[in-house]
Each structure stands twice: as structure tokens, then as C-alpha cells.
Amino acid sequence: MIESADVFSLMKVVYIIYVAIAVSFIGMYSFRLTRDGRIPAKMNGIFYAWVGVLIFTGVGIHILTFNKIPWVKWDLSRSKMKVDKEFNVAIANYQFQLPAKHLLIEEGQTVRFNLESKDYTYGFGLFREDGSMLFQMQVVPGSKNDIVWKFNKPSNYAIRSTEYSGPKGGNLFVKNAVIVASGPAIAQLMLQKEVKQN
Amino acid sequence: MLEVSNLSPLQRLALRFAVISLVFYGVTILEGMMMRVHQINFDLMDPDHYFAIMGAHPMVGIFGSSFMLAFGAFYFLVPTLLKKDIYSQRLAELTWMLMAVGTGIVWLSGFLFRYAALYTNYWPLPVSKEFSPYALGSFAIGNILIMAGVGVFCYNLFGTVFHQRDEKKPIGPLLMSALGIDGFINIYRRLTKKGIEKEPIMPLPVVAIFRGTIDTILDALVLGGISVVFLYHAFYAFMGTDLSANWFDALIYKNIYWWGLDLIADGLVLIYVAGTWYLLATLISGKPLFMQNIARAALLVELVVSWNVWGHHLLSDQGQPNLMKIVSGEMVTAFELVTMGIAVFITLTTLWQARPLKMTPPLMFLLAGILGFSLGVPAGIIQADLGMNRILHNTQWVIGSHAHMQLLVGLGMTLYAALYALFPMLTNNTELKSSFLTKFHFWAHLIGGIGMAMAMGFAGMDGMLRRAIYPGDATFQSHMIVAAFFGSLMILAYLAMMYNIISSIGIRGLIEIFVKLPKGQKKAEPVEA
Numbered sequence: 001m002i003e004s005a006d007v008f009s010l011m012k013v014v015y016i017i018y019v020a021i022a023v024s025f026i027g028m029y030s031f032r033l034t035r036d037g038r039i040p041a042k043m044n045g046i047f048y049a050w051v052g053v054l055i056f057t058g059v060g061i062h063i064l065t066f067n068k069i070p071w072v073k074w075d076l077s078r079s080k081m082k083v084d085k086e087f088n089v090a091i092a093n094y095q096f097q098l099p100a101k102h103l104l105i106e107e108g109q110t111v112r113f114n115l116e117s118k119d120y121t122y123g124f125g126l127f128r129e130d131g132s133m134l135f136q137m138q139v140v141p142g143s144k145n146d147i148v149w150k151f152n153k154p155s156n157y158a159i160r161s162t163e164y165s166g167p168k169g170g171n172l173f174v175k176n177a178v179i180v181a182s183g184p185a186i187a188q189l190m191l192q193k194e195v196k197q198n
Numbered sequence: 199m200l201e202v203s204n205l206s207p208l209q210r211l212a213l214r215f216a217v218i219s220l221v222f223y224g225v226t227i228l229e230g231m232m233m234r235v236h237q238i239n240f241d242l243m244d245p246d247h248y249f250a251i252m253g254a255h256p257m258v259g260i261f262g263s264s265f266m267l268a269f270g271a272f273y274f275l276v277p278t279l280l281k282k283d284i285y286s287q288r289l290a291e292l293t294w295m296l297m298a299v300g301t302g303i304v305w306l307s308g309f310l311f312r313y314a315a316l317y318t319n320y321w322p323l324p325v326s327k328e329f330s331p332y333a334l335g336s337f338a339i340g341n342i343l344i345m346a347g348v349g350v351f352c353y354n355l356f357g358t359v360f361h362q363r364d365e366k367k368p369i370g371p372l373l374m375s376a377l378g379i380d381g382f383i384n385i386y387r388r389l390t391k392k393g394i395e396k397e398p399i400m401p402l403p404v405v406a407i408f409r410g411t412i413d414t415i416l417d418a419l420v421l422g423g424i425s426v427v428f429l430y431h432a433f434y435a436f437m438g439t440d441l442s443a444n445w446f447d448a449l450i451y452k453n454i455y456w457w458g459l460d461l462i463a464d465g466l467v468l469i470y471v472a473g474t475w476y477l478l479a480t481l482i483s484g485k486p487l488f489m490q491n492i493a494r495a496a497l498l499v500e501l502v503v504s505w506n507v508w509g510h511h512l513l514s515d516q517g518q519p520n521l522m523k524i525v526s527g528e529m530v531t532a533f534e535l536v537t538m539g540i541a542v543f544i545t546l547t548t549l550w551q552a553r554p555l556k557m558t559p560p561l562m563f564l565l566a567g568i569l570g571f572s573l574g575v576p577a578g579i580i581q582a583d584l585g586m587n588r589i590l591h592n593t594q595w596v597i598g599s600h601a602h603m604q605l606l607v608g609l610g611m612t613l614y615a616a617l618y619a620l621f622p623m624l625t626n627n628t629e630l631k632s633s634f635l636t637k638f639h640f641w642a643h644l645i646g647g648i649g650m651a652m653a654m655g656f657a658g659m660d661g662m663l664r665r666a667i668y669p670g671d672a673t674f675q676s677h678m679i680v681a682a683f684f685g686s687l688m689i690l691a692y693l694a695m696m697y698n699i700i701s702s703i704g705i706r707g708l709i710e711i712f713v714k715l716p717k718g719q720k721k722a723e724p725v726e727a
Contacts, residue, residue, distance in 0.1 A: 004589040008659040011580075015599070019573060019652065026569045029546065030562070036554045043547055047489060054539040058532030062583055069585035076520055076584070121320040121448060123514075123592060131673040132661040135588050136514060141322070141448045143517030162592045164316055164665035166328045167246040 001070060001152045004134055071135065071149065078148040084109040091139055092118035094168045096159060098177060104189055105151050105180045115145040122169070123162030126178055128155060136162040151180045200628050200707030202714075208274055209624045211290050213711045215270020216617065216624075218298050220696065222262030225305070227689055229255045234685050237678040241669065248667055249316065250308035256317045259605070260462065261344045262301035267613050268470055269293060269351050271620060272407050275477070276355060279401045282364045285357030293351045300343030307336035316665060317459070319424065321451040322443030325431040335432035338425045345422030352415040359400075359408055367399075375400040376408040377501075381494025388491075395491075402480075402487055402494060406473020409497045413461040413469065413504055420458020449517050453508070460508040467604070468534065469500055471571065471612050472541040478564050478615055479545045483552030493544050500537045506530045510582035514591040523584060531582040538575045542568055559636050563615035566644050570607025573648070574600055577655065590658065594674075597664040598654020598681075606688065607647040614643070614695075621699075628702055635698040642691035649684030653677050 040046065066072050074081065085105060090097040105111055115124050117139045124145070125136030134157060139145045156179050161172035179189065202210065229251050236242045243251075273293075277284045284290060307313040311333035315324040324334060359376055360369060374380055375398050384395040400408070427446075434441045476487055487493060509526025512518045545568060555561060577599040581590045590596060621630065630636060657677035658664070668674060700708055709715060 007586075007589065012656065012659060015577075015652075015655065018576070019648070022569060022572045023648075026565055026572070029550075030557065030565050033549060033553050033555050033561075034557050039551055039553075043488065047492075047543055047547070050543050051536065051540060054536045055532075058535040058579060059529070061579065062528050062532070065583050065585035071588055072585040075588070120323050120326065121452070127661055130661075131671075133589055133593065136591060137588075138512075138515045138591075140452065140515055140517055143449045143515070145516045147516060160663075160666075162663055162666075163320070164249070164318065165320075166323055166326070167244075167249045167312075167314055168328075170245055170667060170669070 001150070002068065003153070005128075005132060007069065008132070074148045074150065078112070078146065081110065081112075081148050083112040083148060086112045086114065088114045088116070089124070090116045090118060091122045091124075091161070091172070094165065094171045096172060096174055096177075098159075098174070100193075102176065102189070102193075103178045104186050105178065106183050106186050107154050107180055108150075108152060110148060110150045112146055112148050115139040115147075117141040117145070120165040121163055122165050122172065123160075125160050125162040126157040127160055128157060133162075138163055154181045154185070156180075200625050200703035200710075202707055202710035204626055205624075207287055208277065208284060209626075210711060211287065211294075212270045212274035212620070212624050214291075215266050215273065215294050217708065217711055218294055219263045219266035219270065220699075222258050222266065222298075222301060224692060224696070226255060226259035226263055227685075227692055229258070231682070231685055231689060234678060234682045237667065237674070238682060239668075239670070239672060239675055245667060246312045246314060249314035249665075250312045252665065253314045253316045254305045254308040257304045257341075257344075258301055261297060261348075262305075264467075264605070264609060264613065265348065266294065266297060267617070268474075269297075271474075271613075271616050272355065273351075274620065274624065276358050276404055276407060279404050279477075280359070282358070282361070285354050285361050289350050289354040289357075293347050293354065296343050296347030296350065300340045300345075300347060303336055303340030303343065305340075307333055307340060311336060313337045319428075319455065321446050321448045321455075324428055325435075325441070325443050327440070331432045331435035334428055335436065338428035338432055341425040342422055342429065345418040345425065348414060348418040349422070352411050352418070355407070355411050359404065371399055376405055378405050378409065378494040378496075378498040381491040382498065384491040385495060398490075398494065402490060403473045403477035405494055406469055406476065406497055409501065410469035410473065412501070417458050417461040420454065420461075424455060424458075449515060452512060452515065453518075456508040456511040457505075460511065461504060463601075463604075467609055468538055468541075468571075469497060469504070471567070471609060472497065472500075472538075474612050474616055475541060475545040475564065475568070476548075478560055478619060479548040481619060482555065482558070482561050482564070483549050485548055485552045488544050488547040488551065492540065496537055496540050499533075503530055503533045503537060507534060510578075510587075513582070513584055513587035527587075528583060532579060535575060535579050538571055542572060558618075559633075559640070560615045560619035562640055563611045563618060566640065567608055567610075567612030567615055569644075570603055570609070570611055570647065574604030574608050574651075577603060592664050593658035594654040594662045594664050594677075595658025598651045598658060602654060603648070603651035607644065607651065610643065610647065614639075625703060630698055631702045632698050635694045639691045639695040639698070642687045642694065646684045646687030646691060650681045650688070653681035653684060657681070 087099055087103050089099070113124065119141060121141065122139040123136055124139050126134040128134060135147065135149060137145060137147045156176045159174045159177040161169055181189070232242065233248065233251055233255070236248055273284065273290050311330055313329050313333035313336065315329065360372060380396065380398045387393045387395050431441050476493060480487055506526050507530050509522050510528070510531045513523050513527045549555060577595070580586050581596055581600060618636070622628065657674050660674065660677065662674040662677065706715060
């Protein structure tokens with residue numbers, strides 16, 4: 001399944017190529033602008049073709065991502081989606097109130113996160129250990145803030161607020177808050193947790 | 199050197215706006231570099247100081263600098279292009295005073311009282327106990343003064359377009375032309391071959407300025423209105439009563455606020471910029487604008503687009519209805535690519551028809567401005583997508599590859615193009631001292647702007663957030679070092695430009711733009727035998 005890391009690997013290459021093309025085009029255009037030369041007779045036709053390309057590109061991006069990026073469909077149909085697990089997380093006074101120290105998820109499970117803000121507008125994002133983002137959403141007070149995500153790879157994720165909520169908002173960072181692992185590994189972790197509690 | 203006594207009141211007015219704008223721009227880039235150095239982990243300041251700077255930075259940059267320069271240019275250009283007097287010189291002077299004082303107070307609210315709800319001002323953070331009543335009150339007063347200045351500008355501009363002092367003209371056709379409707383009528387006539395195409399009454403740049411000013415006044419109403427609410431809360435907090443913030447739904451507030459705020463970014467900037475490109479292209483090429491009727495009609499279409507694009511700022515808000523996300527956030531926003539693409543094509547073709555052209559400073563800055571928007575607008579379209587927004591929202595990509603690319607390279611270079619084009623007109627053909635410094639300004643700003651925006655964009659793709667600091671965490675240090683290197687190039691560019699301008703007009707000329715100095719003794723001219 002495609003993840004944000006895969007999307008960004010491709011996007012970095014595309015972005016560099018695009019910047020190179022745009023800079024080269026303006027450079028070439030500027031050079032030739034100072035030289036005498038023929039002016040194409042059918043500029044009107046080129047103009048309408050250009051407008052067509054712009055419309056195709058603008059709309060095409062959304063059609064492409066709708067079909068290739070799985071979380072678009074999860075997002076649009078999340079109210080009807082069946083999930084394997086559900087976590088309720090509150091945020092108040094610059095603190096995450098998590099249901100457990102670690103939110104344990106089995107590899108392949110679909111999970112719903114319900115977030116509630118008791119004061120300001122916050123964000124809720126999951127970040128890999130290298131700092132890259134898996135996903136994020138806004139957490140607005142008085143609103144229903146939920147997101148559905150399918151976890152296909154074992155990994156540890158940090159939770160961080162992705163929205164500015166005041167200078168103290170930097171406190172909203174919890175390392176290894178979400179642990180995704182195989183079924184037996186999760187069972188082992190849960191057992192350890194029970195032993196600790198007893 | 200500049201002889202200020204020979205300048206017309208309109209020239210002096212425009213120069214006042216320009217000087218204040220450039221001073222505020224200097225403050226903005228200094229703030230930017232301070233934040234950048236902090237992000238490299240030099241740990242320069244406390245979080246509340248850092249975020250106070252981050253709150254002031256866009257306000258000073260957008261209203262103190264960009265708006266100021268654009269308004270000064272428009273106050274000069276609209277009466278000049280329409281060949282009529284400005285509606286009120288006094289109101290024009292009042293505009294820069296209100297905006298400069300307002301921007302100064304907003305800056306002080308951060309500097310003195312650490313006000314830091316940032317320009318997003320998400321409810322209820324601004325009116326919370328996080329900030330003192332002095333902080334909130336001074337920010338609100340400063341913002342109200344800025345918006346009052348913006349309102350005065352809009353009133354004065356509409357007054358200039360419609361006043362009938364010199365010649366009586368019916369208002370109806372004037373209004374239709376100012377809105378670009380005659381462009382549509384001409385296209386209809388050409389397609390149906392019914393009737394004869396008529397020469398529009400309004401010059402195209404005036405149509406763009408008029409159209410942009412409609413968004414400007416709406417933006418001022420929203421931001422000014424919110425500031426009145428802030429002032430009300432600050433007053434009660436000062437009196438010892440904390441008002442409840444529950445009366446305003448945070449999501450509805452966010453929609454209203456972004457609707458107004460986005461008129462700056464997506465409506466106003468793109469429209470004003472398109473108008474400036476059209477003006478410069480016709481001035482530089484001496485040719486009529488290519489596809490003029492389409493350009494006029496596109497400005498009217500942009501009216502519909504710019505009023506309906508705010509939804510792309512709420513694609514990550516799960517309480518926002520999906521339909522609004524798709525229609526406003528994705529589909530209408532995609533048409534920004536179309537309207538901007540049309541403006542790029544029309545401008546480049548108009549210039550192309552006049553080649554060979556000499557690569558003058560206005561032309562090279564104009565082309566760099568087009569490049570900036572060609573890089574920044576698609577970056578914005580990418581994040582205005584449900585799938586991409588989920589992994590890009592609030593990252594450095596948004597503020598780097600999109601916003602700073604558009605503002606510093608796109609808008610900045612366009613404004614510099616206008617500045618270099620208008621400089622001789624505003625100073626009675628005073629020549630800039632150094633063409634080397636002009637070229638240095640160009641290359642250092644262009645390379646610096648693109649480099650910095652790209653470094654921020656890559657940091658964003660690697661997960662770095664835009665309104666966050668990472669004390670003691672070196673994950674994004676290398677990105678920020680690269681961004682700082684390119685950012686410092688822009689500081690050098692600014693210093694080169696300022697030195698060039700000030701040495702050309704002289705310190706005395708600079709001061710006399712604002713106040714008349716007592717006459718100094720002139721050097722005795724050598725008498726020829």
C-alpha cells in the first residue's frame with residue numbers, strides 16, 4: 001500500500017524536474033526575447049490549447065490522487081467504515097490525554113482516532129522515527145475530529161500537535177505513542193503491560 | 199540627486215509609500231533571518247519571543263511592505279492612466295499614515311507584550327489568558343488602523359475611478375468596464391458575429407486594480423471586524439472580567455476568517471499581480487495586450503474564483519463538510535492555476551510580439567516574477583488536494599515552496615519590476631547610480647528566494663512543521679542551514695538595492711520626501727572665463 005514516504009519520494013523527483021523545466025524555459029525565453037525572430041501566426045490556437053492543458057492538469061491532479069492515494073477514499077467514507085480499533089484522545093491545556101501510554105495496533109488493522117479539544121485549536125499527527133509525517137488532521141474545539149487509518153507496516157510513531165496553539169504548544173509531543181506490530185508482538189506487549197500493572 | 203521641490207504631490211505621495219514599504223521589508227527579512235537562525239538550533243530566544251516574531255513577520259511583510267508598495271504605485275498609476283486627478287490627496291496621505299502606524303503598533307504588540315496568536319488567530323486563542331489584555335488590545339488597535347488605512351485606500355481608489363470633476367461620463371458603462379464585463383461582451387460579439395467590438399473605456403491595468411480592490415475592501419472588513427471583537431474582549435479583560443469565548447464556534451470562525459484572509463493571497467495578490475504584469479508588458483513592448491478581451495473576462499472570472507477558494511485551508515478540518523472540501527477546496531481552487539496560467543501566457547506573448555527587446559531591469563524583474571508564480575502556484579495546487587493535504591498541511595512545504603516562493607519571488611520580483619519602471623517617472627528621470635548593483639539585486643534575490651523556498655519545501659516533505667520549533671532536535675538542521683544560506687543572499691540583495699536607491703536620490707532627497715529641510719548652501723559653480 002502506498003504511504004506518504006512513497007508519495008514524497010516521487011514528488012521530490014517531480015518537483016526538481018519541474019523547477020528545472022520552469023527555470024530553463026524562462027531562461028531560454030529571456031534569451032530569445034532579446035533576439036530578432038519570427039512570431040508564430042497561430043498564437044490564438046496555442047493559447048486555447050494552453051488553457052486546456054491548465055484545466056486538465058488542475059482537475060487531473062485530484063482524479064489521480066483519488067485513484068492512487070488510498071486515504072482519500074478512507075477520508076470521504078470514514079463515517080461508514082468498519083474499524084478494528086478505536087482510540088479516544090483528548091487535548092487540554094497543552095497536554096495529550098491518551099487512553100494508554102502506548103496505543104497498540106496490530107499490523108493490517110484499521111483504526112479510528114477520535115480527537116477532542118477542550119480549549120484551543122490543535123493538530124494531531126503521527127510521525128515516524130526519522131521525523132517524517134504519516135498523516136495529520138486539525139483538532140478544532142466543538143467539532144467532531146476523527147480520522148480513519150489503515151496500518152500496514154510495523155513501526156513506532158510519535159504523536160505531535162500539527163497546529164500552532166500558543167507558545168506552549170511545543171509540549172504536545174509524545175514519542176512512541178503509537179506502536180504498530182505483528183499480532184504476536186502486540187500480544188507480548190500487552191502481556192508485559194499486564195505483568196507491570198500487577 | 200533628487201530635487202524634491204520639483205516633484206508633483208502625486209509623485210511625492212508614491213515615493214512616501216515606497217520608502218516606508220522598503221523600510222518595513224527590511225524589518226521583515228531581518229525577522230525572517232532571526233527565526234531561521236533559531237531553527238538551526240542556535241537557541242537564540244524563548245518560544246514566546248520566537249512566536250511573537252512569527253506573529254509580526256507576515257503582518258509587517260504583507261501590510262507594511264507589499265500592500266504599501268502596491269498602494270503607492272496604484273495611487274500614482276490610476277489617475278495617470280485615467281488622465282484625471284486623484285479623488286483626494288489628503289485621504290491618500292492618510293492611507294500611508296494609518297497603515298504605517300498600525301503596522302508599527304502590531305509589531306510593538308509582539309515586541310513589548312509578546313502577542314503571538316499568529317496571523318491565523320484561530321479562535322479562541324487570541325482572546326484566551328495566554329496573552330495579556332495589553333497584548334491583545336494593542337494588536338487589535340494596530341490591526342484596526344491598518345484595515346482603516348486599507349479602507350481609505352479603497353474608497354479613494356473607487357472615488358478616483360468614478361469622480362466626474364473633469365468630464366461627465368455615465369456611471370453604468372464605467373462600472374461595466376471596470377469589472378471587465380465589456381471584455382465578455384466583446385467575446386460574445388466576436389463569437390456570434392453580432393454587433394461591433396467596442397474599445398473598452400477603462401485601461402486594462404485599471405480594471406485589474408479596481409477588481410483587486412473589491413477583494414481588498416472585503417478582506418479589510420473581515421480582518422477589521424475580527425479585530426473589533428478582539429478589542430472588545432481586551433477591554434473587558436483589562437477591566438478584570440474575562441468574557442466567555444464560547445459564543446463563537448471555532449470552525450465557523452475559521453471559515454469566515456479564512457474567507458477574508460484568503461482574499462489577500464488568492465484573490466487580491468493574483469489579480470493585482472496580473473494587472474501589474476499587463477501594465478508592464480504593454481509599457482515595455484509598446485504593443486497592445488495579447489487577447490485583451492480574454493484578459494478582461496478572466497479578471498471577472500477570478501472574482502468568482504477568489505470568493506470561493508478558501509476551503510483549501512480547511513481540507514484537514516474533519517468537521518468541514520466533504521462537499522465544501524471538494525468544491526471549494528479542490529475544484530474551485532484548481533481554477534487559480536487556470537487564471538494565473540492565462541495571465542502568464544498573455545504577458546509572455548505580448549512581450550514576444552515586440553522582440554527583440556532590450557533586457558532592462560523592469561523586464562528582467564518582470565520575467566523573474568512570472569517564474570516565481572510559475573513555481574509557487576502549482577505547489578499550492580498540489581497541497582489543495584484531499585490526498586496531498588493529509589500529508590502536507592502545516593508543513594514547511596506550504597510556507598516555503600508555495601507561500602514564500604509566491605511572495606518573495608513572484609510578488610517581490612513583480613513589485614521590484616514596477617519599482618524600477620516607476621523610479622524614473624517618480625523622480626523626474628533621476629538615474630540609478632549603479633547598474634551593477636541593480637543586477638546584483640536581481641540575481642541575489644532570485645537565487646536566494648528560489649533556493650530558500652525549495653529548501654523549506656524539502657524540509658516540509660521530510661516532515662518539518664511550519665509553526666513549530668524543534669529545540670535540541672537536529673532532524674531538520676541541514677535543511678535550515680541551506681535555507682539560511684539562500685536567505686542571507688536576499689539580505690545582501692536588499693542592502694544592494696537600498697544603497698543604490700539612497701545613493702541615487704541622496705540622504706537629503708530621501709528626508710525631503712517626508713519633510714522639507716532648510717535650504718543648505720549650494721557649492722559655488724566655477725565661473726567660466
